[in-house]
Amino acid sequence: MPARLIAGAKEEQEAKMMKPWGITLALCILFVLVFSSQGLAYDMSVGGNITVLNITPFNDSSDSWGGYYGDLLVDNNPITGWLMLSDLSLALNTTERDFTIECSKVSGYLLISNESTLPVIGSLAAGNLANLDAITGTGSDSATNTFTTTSTFTIAGNTINNVPTVYPYVNSGSQSSVFRQGFLEDGNALIFVAEIDQDTIGYDGNRHDFQFMIPFEPGDEYYIFALFSCESYCGDGVCMGSEDCDSCPEDCGECPEEGEEEPQSPQVFILTPPTQLVLYPVEDIKMRIELEKDLVYLGEPIEGTVIIDYWGSQNIDTFVILELNGVAFLRVPITLEAPITHLEIPFKNTALSTGHINIQSSLEGFVEILGKTMAEAELMAVGPQATVCPLGDDSCQAVTRYEKCELLGIDCIIWIIILALITLFLFFLIAGKRHKKKHPKAGMMDWLWAAKYNIEKR
Numbered sequence: 001m002p003a004r005l006i007a008g009a010k011e012e013q014e015a016k017m018m019k020p021w022g023i024t025l026a027l028c029i030l031f032v033l034v035f036s037s038q039g040l041a042y043d044m045s046v047g048g049n050i051t052v053l054n055i056t057p058f059n060d061s062s063d064s065w066g067g068y069y070g071d072l073l074v075d076n077n078p079i080t081g082w083l084m085l086s087d088l089s090l091a092l093n094t095t096e097r098d099f100t101i102e103c104s105k106v107s108g109y110l111l112i113s114n115e116s117t118l119p120v121i122g123s124l125a126a127g128n129l130a131n132l133d134a135i136t137g138t139g140s141d142s143a144t145n146t147f148t149t150t151s152t153f154t155i156a157g158n159t160i161n162n163v164p165t166v167y168p169y170v171n172s173g174s175q176s177s178v179f180r181q182g183f184l185e186d187g188n189a190l191i192f193v194a195e196i197d198q199d200t201i202g203y204d205g206n207r208h209d210f211q212f213m214i215p216f217e218p219g220d221e222y223y224i225f226a227l228f229s230c231e232s233y234c235g236d237g238v239c240m241g242s243e244d245c246d247s248c249p250e251d252c253g254e255c256p257e258e259g260e261e262e263p264q265s266p267q268v269f270i271l272t273p274p275t276q277l278v279l280y281p282v283e284d285i286k287m288r289i290e291l292e293k294d295l296v297y298l299g300e301p302i303e304g305t306v307i308i309d310y311w312g313s314q315n316i317d318t319f320v321i322l323e324l325n326g327v328a329f330l331r332v333p334i335t336l337e338a339p340i341t342h343l344e345i346p347f348k349n350t351a352l353s354t355g356h357i358n359i360q361s362s363l364e365g366f367v368e369i370l371g372k373t374m375a376e377a378e379l380m381a382v383g384p385q386a387t388v389c390p391l392g393d394d395s396c397q398a399v400t401r402y403e404k405c406e407l408l409g410i411d412c413i414i415w416i417i418i419l420a421l422i423t424l425f426l427f428f429l430i431a432g433k434r435h436k437k438k439h440p441k442a443g444m445m446d447w448l449w450a451a452k453y454n455i456e457k458r
Contacts, residue, residue: 052072052073052074052079052226052272053070053071053072053073053110053224053226053272053275054070054071054072054073055068055069055070055224055275055277056068056069056070056339057313057339058203058204058313064136064137064139064141064142064215064216065136065141065146065213065214065215065216066213066214066215066216066279067168067203067211067212067213068211068212068213068214068277069202069203069204069208069210069211069212070208070209070210071208071209071210072106072196072198072209072210072226072228074103074106074228074230079270079272103230103231103232104230104231105198105230105231106196106198106209106228106229106230107196107198107228107229107230108196108226108227108228108229108269109153109155109193109194109195109196109226109227109228110193110194110196110210110212110224110225110226110227111155111191111192111193111224111225111226111227112191112192112193112194112212112214112222112223112224112277113186113189113190113191113192113222113223113224113225113274114189114190114191114220114221114222114223115188115189115223116221116223116274116276117189118225118271118274119186119189119191119225120186121155121156121158121227122158123186123187124155124158124160124184124185124186124191124193125160125184125185125186126150126160126161126162126163126164126182126183126184126185127163127164127182127183127184127185127190127191128185129143129144129147129164129183130144131185131190132144132147132183132190132215135215135217136215143164143183143215146166146213147164147165147166147183148166149164149165149166149176150162150163150164150165151163151165151180151182153182153184153193155193155227156227156269160182160184163182163183163184163193164182164183165180165181165182165183166181166213167179167180167181168181168203168211168212168213169203170200170201170202170203171201171202171203171204171205172203172204172205178195178197178200179194179195179197179200179202179210179211179212180194180195181193181194181195181211181212181213192212192213192214194210194211194212195210196209196210196226196228197209197210214279216279217279218279218280219278219279220278220279221276221277221278221279222276222277222279223274223275223276223277224274224275224276224277225271225272225273225274225275226270226271226272226275227269227270227271227272228269228270229268229269229270230270234247234248234250234251235248235250235251236251237251239251239252239253239268240268280311280339280340283311283312283313283314284310284311284312285308285309285310285311285312285336285363285373286308286309287306287307287308287309287361287363287373287374287375288306288307288375289304289305289306289307289359289361289375289376289377290304290305290307290377291303291304291359291377291379292304293379294379294380295379295380295381295382296351296379296380296381296382297351297381297382298351298353298354298381298382299350299351300350300351300381301348301349301350302324302348302349302350302351302357302359302379302381303346303347303348304346304347304359304377305344305345305346305347306320306322306343306344306345306347306361306375307342307343307344307345308320308334308336308341308342308343308344308345309340309341309342310336310337310340310341310342310343311339311340312336312338312339313338313339314338315335315336315337315338316335316336317333317334317335317336318333318334318336318363318364318365319331319332319333319334319363319364319365320332320334320345320361320362320363320364321361321362321363321364322347322359322360322361323359323360323361323362324349324352324357324358324359325352325357325358326358326360329349330347330349331364332345351381353381354381354382355380355381356378356380357378357379357380357381358376358377358378359376359377359378359379360374360375360376360377361374361375361376362374362375
């Protein structure tokens with residue numbers, strides 16, 4: 001077979017193979033663009049320390065102080081923390097580890113600090129009430145008028161004298177025996193120390209492990225460290241409480257031979273990582289509307305979310321009412337649970353006409369709660385005039401509506417033009433390569449004429 005016929009057959013075969021290549025590439029690009037616009041959904045679970053505290057706020061009828069009570073969750077619960085020895089010179093920051101504690105009796109303190117760093121136990125000193133008065137003011141609820149006595153605290157072997165002290169109410173009455181609370185300082189850190197009194201009647205007549213008060217400034221952050229010892233079970237690997245070499249050699253070691261001095265095991269304390277406490281307004285609620293789009297085309301869905309944050313001491317059942325240009329289209333039952341509730345309520349409707357649109361959310365029957373119980377959002381609807389039926393109106397007969405096509409925020413028409421240009425470019429590129437093989441010295445004009453010839457030939 002002549003060489004030119006072989007070359008021609010080869011070129012024709014290449015052309016057949018390459019002709020659909022440009023179309024295939026364009027379709028692949030379109031496929032990638034469409035599916036990349038869908039995004040990826042994934043779930044990420046992040047672990048953390050297991051707290052030993054169950055804390056609940058209560059209103060002590062004071063504008064200056066916020067009250068909290070709760071329990072230590074130590075019975076058969078895993079605890080992440082550090083071991084501390086009573087002389088403070090040994091194992092002050094030993095390796096963090098998990099414990100399974102079975103405590104028959106817990107004793108110790110909560111250290112409530114306005115700084116997240118661990119208080120230095122040996123540096124704690126009696127607090128200066130003037131520094132607290134700067135927060136609470138000097139009126140009847142001042143720190144000076146609240147911490148009216150002093151006492152001595154011994155914290156992990158460190159004795160602190162003349163500590164300003166207060167005893168919160170128990171069973172709705174004043175007292176001076178349980179839930180003792182002191183005010184300390186560690187440099188610039190303000191630290192409240194609350195004594196743990198396990199399973200003791202509290203302010204409301206119910207049993208709690210602790211009660212404390214802190215200056216109430218919404219937005220302030222405190223960090224709570226639990227420092228305690230307990231009567232634990234033998235075999236947990238920690239020699240603590242009343243355990244010794246006689247009662248628990250598994251934890252405390254074998255007792256010495258007769259005549260040898262028996263070692264004195266130091267008292268062991270467990271110090272937990274901090275639990276963050278953010279002070280929120282009491283009996284307050286905030287509501288806002290977040291829209292998916294600020295501008296919609298007539299007939300397109302108007303989508304968004306009503307976000308509600310509630311802080312309070314009571315559980316409230318109510319309804320969220322949503323209105324579009326003054327016409328209610330959604331009524332959703334919700335429950336606001338004390339002390340904190342965060343709700344996100346999605347909604348969807350359609351633009352009834354062009355121009356300005358107002359969306360309003362409100363809570364049914366709310367008049368006494370503080371904060372913002374109503375929220376508004378405004379947007380514009382554009383496009384040809386049309387009749388669009390509201391949600392739930394079966395009697396409405398809809399006329400044509402304009403559905404806007406977008407991909408990655410760009411009109412589909414633009415994407416069609418881009419894909420057409422890409423296909424045309426690939427076609428000319430293939431035609432140019434074929435012509436180059438036939439005429440290696442051909443210039444740009446020859447290349448264009450060859451492409452034109454190929455088009456006319458087809």
